[in-house]
Amino acid sequence: MSLLEQITILYENEDVVVIHKPSGLIVHPDGKKEEESVVDWIVKTYPHIADVGEPTVLTSGEVIPRPGIVHRIDKETSGALLITKNQQSFLKIKKQFADRKIMKRYHVFVYGSVKLDRGTIDRPIGRSSSDFRKWSAQRGARGEMRDAITDFTVFYRTKEVTFLEARPRTGRTHQIRVHFKALNHPVVSDALYAPNKPSLLGFYRLALHAYSLEFTNGKGERVEVIAPYPEDFKTAISVIENQG
Numbered sequence: 189m190s191l192l193e194q195i196t197i198l199y200e201n202e203d204v205v206v207i208h209k210p211s212g213l214i215v216h217p218d219g220k221k222e223e224e225s226v227v228d229w230i231v232k233t234y235p236h237i238a239d240v241g242e243p244t245v246l247t248s249g250e251v252i253p254r255p256g257i258v259h260r261i262d263k264e265t266s267g268a269l270l271i272t273k274n275q276q277s278f279l280k281i282k283k284q285f286a287d288r289k290i291m292k293r294y295h296v297f298v299y300g301s302v303k304l305d306r307g308t309i310d311r312p313i314g315r316s317s318s319d320f321r322k323w324s325a326q327r328g329a330r331g332e333m334r335d336a337i338t339d340f341t342v343f344y345r346t347k348e349v350t351f352l353e354a355r356p357r358t359g360r361t362h363q364i365r366v367h368f369k370a371l372n373h374p375v376v377s378d379a380l381y382a383p384n385k386p387s388l389l390g391f392y393r394l395a396l397h398a399y400s401l402e403f404t405n406g407k408g409e410r411v412e413v414i415a416p417y418p419e420d421f422k423t424a425i426s427v428i429e430n431q432g
Contacts, residue, residue: 192229198268199413203277203406205234206413209269211393211420215260216244217252230255230271237271241278258282259359267294267398268415277406284403285359291402294354294364295343295417297395297424298373299385302342302350309338309367313360336360338367344428349376349388351428353399364396389424397421 191213199206209215209226216227231238237256244252256271258281272278284290313336337357344351350373354364365375374382376395389395402412417425 190224192224192232195226195229198415199411201405203273204281204403205271205273206401207269207271208415209261209266209398211264211266211418214263215269216254216257226269226271227253227255227257230257234271234273237273240272240275259285261398262362262365262394262396264394265294265396265398266415266418266421268401268413269398270401270403270413280406281403288357289404291400291412292356292359292398293400293402294356295397295399295421296352296354296364296368297376297389297391297428298350298352298368299348299376299382299388300350300373301345301347302340302352302371302373304342306341307339309340309371310336311367311370312336313363313366334358334360336363336367338364344425346428346431349428351425365394389427391420391424393420395421395424 191210194210196208197205198208207226214223214225216225234256238253240256241254241258243254246252256273256278258270258272258278261267261269270281272281313334335358339355339357340352342350342352356363360366365378365381368374369381374385376389377387377391378394397417398415400412400414402410405411
């Protein structure tokens with residue numbers, strides 16, 4: 189089964205659809221290499237929304253279509269992704285993101301035992317000085333430092349790993365990965381930010397899952413959509429619960 193065939197619909201009305209994106213699938217092309225993306229699924233499943241949203245224009249002049257897309261999650265991250273089905277909905281949801289009215293909850297395994305049961309990471313994020321692919325919330329970051337805030341609550345911990353919920357108030361690229369890296373608790377199996385760490389709990393991809401999205405629909409109602417855990421998360425949670 190291809191990754192596109194693994195996409196499932198979690199919630200849908202006339203304005204939006206929330207899907208469960210599998211790990212390993214990019215949201216939209218980056219213009220560098222050809223690979224399947226959520227955009228391919230959108231265009232095939234909802235051809236009438238091909239012109240909804242705002243495309244990305246690369247420095248080369250190439251136009252990257254982003255039909256209905258108002259946010260994205262990393263390729264290796266699984267979970268809830270919201271797609272808009274018309275331009276009016278796109279603008280409304282985009283404003284909710286800009287106004288920080290959308291609640292995002294991520295469930296994540298990080299290396300080490302996080303001491304606090306709950307807390308807030310308030311560290312601006314800039315470009316890494318060592319790798320153009322990376323961002324940093326530590327001393328030595330370069331370029332514009334943009335505010336970034338992540339709240340978290342610990343579920344379980346062992347000496348080797350902590351399972352927690354992260355709730356980013358802002359939407360910076362790699363925010364959760366960068367913030368926990370800055371605390372010396374990088375995300376398990378993060379090949380970019382923790383390349384020398386061992387894989388734990390059977391993870392062979394980033395141990396990060398976009399667990400839920402809460403937003404206001406077109407009727408003014410608050411809606412929360414939950415993405416069920418994929419099999420690797422179910423297995424890892426079972427292991428850590430038995431160790432705790």
